[in-house]
Every structure is written in C-alpha cells, then in structure tokens.
Amino acid sequence: MLSGDQEDAYILGPGDSLSLRFLAATELSGPFNLLSDGTASLPLLGNVRLTGLTLSQASQWLETLYKRQLLRPELQLSVVTPRPLRVALVGQVSHPGLYTLSQASNESRGDVAVSNEGLPTLVDAIAKAGGITSDADLRSVMLQRRLPGEAGAYKRTRLNLLALILEGDQQQNPLLFDGDTIRIEAATEPVPEMIELSSTTLAPQDITVNVVGEVKGAGRVQVPANTPLVQAVLAAGGPIAWRANRGDVELVRINRNGTATRKKFALDLSQGASNSKNPPLRDGDTVVVNRSGLAVTSDALTAVVTPLSPILGILGFIEVVNNR
Numbered sequence: 001m002l003s004g005d006q007e008d009a010y011i012l013g014p015g016d017s018l019s020l021r022f023l024a025a026t027e028l029s030g031p032f033n034l035l036s037d038g039t040a041s042l043p044l045l046g047n048v049r050l051t052g053l054t055l056s057q058a059s060q061w062l063e064t065l066y067k068r069q070l071l072r073p074e075l076q077l078s079v080v081t082p083r084p085l086r087v088a089l090v091g092q093v094s095h096p097g098l099y100t101l102s103q104a105s106n107e108s109r110g111d112v113a114v115s116n117e118g119l120p121t122l123v124d125a126i127a128k129a130g131g132i133t134s135d136a137d138l139r140s141v142m143l144q145r146r147l148p149g150e151a152g153a154y155k156r157t158r159l160n161l162l163a164l165i166l167e168g169d170q171q172q173n174p175l176l177f178d179g180d181t182i183r184i185e186a187a188t189e190p191v192p193e194m195i196e197l198s199s200t201t202l203a204p205q206d207i208t209v210n211v212v213g214e215v216k217g218a219g220r221v222q223v224p225a226n227t228p229l230v231q232a233v234l235a236a237g238g239p240i241a242w243r244a245n246r247g248d249v250e251l252v253r254i255n256r257n258g259t260a261t262r263k264k265f266a267l268d269l270s271q272g273a274s275n276s277k278n279p280p281l282r283d284g285d286t287v288v289v290n291r292s293g294l295a296v297t298s299d300a301l302t303a304v305v306t307p308l309s310p311i312l313g314i315l316g317f318i319e320v321v322n323n324r
Helices: 056-066 122-130 161-167 229-235 295-324
Strands: 017-022 030-033 038-040 044-050 073-079 085-091 097-101 105-107 138-147 154-159 181-186 206-213 217-224 244-254 260-265 285-292
Touching: 017 161, 030 038, 044 056, 073 244, 085 122, 097 122, 122 161, 138 161, 181 217, 206 229, 229 244, 229 285
Parallel strands: 085 181, 206 285
Antiparallel strands: 017 030, 017 073, 038 044, 073 105, 085 097, 138 154, 138 181, 206 217, 244 260, 244 285
C-alpha cells in the first residue's frame, strides 16, 4: 500500500519553482527554478543538480554543500509553484491518455518533510479521464510510481476502489505524484455493483446513446451514465404500441478495437437493472427496437399499394365520369 513514507514524498523535477531561505544568511535567500536539465543556479555553489530528490533529501544535500561555505548552513527549502503534475490513465476509463492535474505547494524544513496536502487523488484522475467504463475491475487497480533518485526505479501497488466506495476506505484513494501511471483492467465477469457505481464520482455524469426503430422519439438521447437499456428506450418516448416488437430489441456496441457486438434483449418495462436482461449502456451505444410482425405486414402492404395510388385514382375518376 502506498503511504506517506520517504518513497512517496514529493520528488523535485524540471519546472519546479522553489524558494531557499537561510536562517543566518538572509542575503543569500531567494527564489530559484529547476531547469530542464534538472539543475538550479544557487549562490556560492553555482549549478546544483536536485532533480529526482525529495524536498527532505534536497534540503540535506544543500546543507551538506553549504557547510563548506557557511558557518551556519541551516536553511529552509520550499516549493513555491509546483511543475504541472502529469499522470497516465490506461485501460477501462472513458478517455485513456496523459492528463495534467493541478496541485498545491509543499514544504520541507531540515529533516522534517511536510505532507503533500492538496495533491489530486486517484479518484480525481479517474474523473478527469471521463470516469470508468462498465467493464472496469475496480477491485484491482494498479498504481505505478517513480521512486526518488535518478535510477528510474518504480514501485507498484494494487488498490481496491470498491472498498473506498462501499466501505469508505480512504487508503484506497492515495495522493498522486507527477509521473504516476494508473491502469484499470477489464473485469473477467460483470461487476454486480456497477449499477450502484453509476451515481458515484467514478462514473461519467452523462452519456449519449442512439435509440432507433419503433420508438416515439428516435434519435440521440442523453442519459445518466450506466443508464439501463429499458430506461433509455423510455427516454426516447417509449415503444410504439403495435409497431414495436418488445421481444426483439438489439444493443449494438462498437468496441475499442474496432469490432462491434450485437446482442438481443426482451424489453420488459418492469425489469430492474441487470447485466443479462437490462444492461447498463455506454457512451455511443445504439439501441434498435425492431418491428413487430404486424408492422412488417403493414409496411409491406403500404409499399405495394403506394405506387398504385395514382392509377387507382385515375380509374376512380373515369368510373365517375362514365356513371354520369
């Protein structure tokens, strides 16, 4: 589990704006920036490489260096403006990719590291990526984090977001640091709690689905995330009484790999949310309410009769004239 130990302290990097304050040599105090090469230009020292260090490590390193120049090298190092925090989200989120999140300043005084209060959390990042998909396995979310130092080492931990949502376990919602990677795998089986999750901050607020066929208001419909199929049909005005075949409703879904799936369901307006009978919908899904046998016959007759209508009209006119 990730915690607030030294391995999970704020790590300095290019773009950080810092402030250095000497307790006995205030004339040397002032702000400075970490350059793209990871170094900073400091009084009496010149260029010093600080990237990859925590605030506490950087403070100790600078005091060690300044001992050669000052009788009292005690100093305070703080982050005035943190660099943009970029994290990667991959897997079962609505919009996987690299995201920039806001963060607050941090401070370290000597050997005492100040907590990274104000940093965004795992849930904040998922919300930024549009929320989870209905296939997400929230019981096993992988968080990868870079360790201090320039060796490029990482550590990984698994988190259970269902424990956060259902039990309020805040340890499953750690603060994020620059360079973190969050991976949410697909569940091997449908998640029974997914319907309840639709009202949490982990799910996108709204999705747009297409409801076509024998409904009163066919077209694009905006509904809350994870809205079940039946409720989406009702949002489109509901099925047309005699034309809709309630036993032949199809859900067409375009998968991320470009393939499409097509599943058939029976429309039961009294059916609650169910993965097998009334599945939650995803953004971009298409629901097709097919025609009943009576509607098919009626449409066929209309197709035959319509082209003959002008001829029948002329014959009727001739008959009227002859009768006169």
